[in-house]
Amino acid sequence: MTQPAASRATGSAAWADTLLLSFAEAGYQRAQPAILQPAEPFLDLSGEDIRKSLYLTTDASGEELCLRPDLTIPVARDYLASAKAGQPAGFCYLGPVFRYRHGAASEFQQAGIESFGRQDRAAADAEMLALALEAVAASGVSDIEIRSGDVALFTALIDALDLYPVWKRRLIKDFNRKGDLEMDLGRLALAEAPLRNEYEGVLAALAGSDRKAALALVTDLMSIAGASNVGGRSVAEIADRFLEQSTLKGGALPRDALKIITAFLAISGTPDQALAQLRLLTLSSNLDLTAALAELEERIGFMVAHGIDTSKIRFSTSFGRGLDYYTGFEFELHRQGNGVEPLVAGGRYDGLLGQLGAAEPIPAVGFSIWIEALTEVRADVAATGSAGSAA
Incomplete structure (x- = not known):
């Protein structure tokens, strides 16, 4: 009872x-x-x-x-x-x-x-x-x-792999967000090749560079373009998000690293x-x-x-x-x-x-x-x- x-x-x-x-x-x-x-x-x-x-x-x-x-x-x-x-x-x-x-x-x-x-x-x-x-x-x-x-x-493991700094930050952050980690890895597993666009080289250079310097560059470019606040986000926040997303979309995670992870x-x-x-x-x-x-x-x-x-x-x-x-x-x-x-x-x-x-x-x-x-x-x-x- x-x-x-x-x-x-x-x-x-x-x-x-x-x-x-x-x-x-x-x-x-x-x-x-x-x-x-x-x-x-x-x-x-x-x-x-x-x-x-x-x-x-x-x-x-x-x-x-x-x-x-x-x-x-x-x-x-x-x-x-x-x-x-x-x-x-x-x-x-x-x-x-x-x-x-x-x-x-x-x-x-x-x-x-x-x-x-x-x-x-x-x-x-x-x-x-x-x-x-x-x-x-x-x-x-x-x-x-x-x-x-x-x-x-x-x-x-992530520190030991040869990854762009943006990918390292993203994957470590996503470890405690299982849905995000699975989405990132799943998307890359399905992708046959990195996305191509006219400014691919610029994105690759940003992804592989010092994060502070890359953020400063993107922030300056947005300020020159007249951006100040979009959707309640500051220029710095938008620049940070852009830097991360551009690297993800650029397919910067190597295939051998994906297999190891x-x-x-x-x-x-x-x-x-x-x-x-x-x-x-x-x-x-x-x-x-x-x-x-x-x-x-x-x-x-x-x-x-x-x-x-x-x-x-x-x-x-x-x-x-x-x-x-x-x-x-x-x-x-x-x-x-x-x-x-x-x-x-x-x-x-x-x-x-x-x-x-x-x-x-x-x-x-x-x-x-x-x-x-x-x-x-x-x-x-x-x-x-x-x-x-x-x-």
Whole structure:
């Protein structure tokens, strides 16, 4: 028999408080950032799904604010404003976040951990996954599927290929926008030859040049032509878009690079299997991904040291969480058979604190738990009397 909603809510609150206590005992300090946050970081740094689901308002001074849609950026902002900024520090949290979700409540509870400043990246990554798995296990749920990937591997691949700078930026940006990446690669796979036009040579020169200089040239040409603002976009914005699109339309991605990228994105299996496939690809393609592969191998070792059965992890080179600020290891924990919404998700985001104003790069990794989603699974497990088999 399914528990009444009120009973589930009470049980959820008690279980979440216990979870928070376990994080504190593991050395993570409680963070309680403000609910109302500046909107700009979320608009600039989050994925499209979060940006389009924000609840926005404006204060009397004209500053655009939002209800926090997640807790990673607020916790990071508070850390940077504290005396601990730049030093290794770990924080845990529990509180409401606010996003428009079609057919679901817009206010929901998140718990989680954020770890800043640790230079032992592979060890920190493994610790996050271990703590996330412990949190789910403590809830009484064991039929968990672990999905993971590594944005840094794709970035290293693109950096190693001989591509125009515009293509490199475009493909790395599109990695977390799967539809855009598939569209770009699919269009180029179907194209028999680059498009030809009377100014093809100019476009090729722009695509292969320094981005700053190319943008300056296009901006000057538009200004000379009398353009100032089109469709609400500035000359600089239009020039940037033109430079990118002209390169894409010019077929600047070489066929051999397209084959390598396609082969890379098809790699999946356990972490060890994926590592072996990646090494074969680098040998056959004569690419140097030594540093990225070494970090993957080191992370696998730390996972094993934490008692994680890596044969139960599904690693995919195409896996991404759709958030623009992720830079490395990413993971999601799902209940077996639930292919859509994760119960827990997280990863590495080394560039975020610099984008938020840190003077020096600060490594960062963490994860969030969707309390209501996990509570529903706990209730289902209690009702059926079985937690299922461990992943």
